[in-house]
Amino acid sequence: MASKEKKANLLDHYSLKRALDDAVTEIITANGYAENVNLSNLKMGLGLVACTIALVAQFFPKKFPANKGILIWCIALYVIVFVILQLIMYFKEKNHILFTHPLQDSFSSTGLAISSKFPRFSDLYTLEIASVDPKSLSANPPVEFTKSVTKWFTKDGVLVEGFFREDVENLLNKFTLESRKGK
Structure with missing residues (x-):
């Protein structure tokens, strides 16, 4: 099945980053890593609670x-839920574009955390692969x-x-080689 070519507006920084991030997700999942959507599900659940x-x-x-008391409680709970969402995005999600489960039949107990940076007014795209749990014994050093x-x-x-996939x-x-060298 031929994949549809990805086209981006060269003058739009966000369009370029989106095209590259989508391609990274496809490449990593094509290499056998299953996407871990637990964090996304948690965020959607908290959003549903807020709604x-x-x-x-x-x-x-x-x-x-007559409903003054319930309104105060609703406002307070709403703020608490959104503070929790912001903390999740700031401390856990960061610049990550993809979290994965470990490979099947792998001895590793941690998946991948893929992040990207593409500063505005720059042509330099940075891609980082790290372990989801860097403190785990099976964690690899980030590259x-x-x-x-x-x-x-x-x-x-x-x-x-082809160039990007390579x-x-x-x-x-x-x-994966860094993990074998370090053990």
């Missing part, structure tokens, strides 16, 4: 002076590369997937 709290505050059967996006896009904004797979191989 439910907002609905209770909006549609409580009593009018304003990264930084390259110009001009190496991977044509002048028309089409991602040259760079990502080389980084993934370097990550």
Whole structure:
């Protein structure tokens, strides 16, 4: 099955990063790593709780002076839920674009945490592969590369997937080799 070519607007920083991040996700999952969506599910669950709290505050059967106490509780709970969401995004999610489970039939008990950086007004894209749990005994040291996006896009904004795939797979191989060397 032929994959659809990925095209990005070369003048739009976010379009370029999105195309590269999507391609990284496809490449890593194609190499046997299953995506771990637990963090996304937790965030969606907390968002659902926040929406439910907002609905209770909006549609409580009593009018304003009588529902003052419930409104105060709803506002307080709503703020608490969103502070928790922000803390999850700041401390756990960071710049990560993908979390994976460990490979099947692997001795490692930790998956991959893939993150990317693409500073505004720069052509340098940084991709890092690390262990989800860096304190685990089976954690590998993180590896990264930084390259110009001009190496991977044509002048028309089409991602040259072969070049990009080679760079990502080389980084993934370097990550797995580092783990064998360190043990």
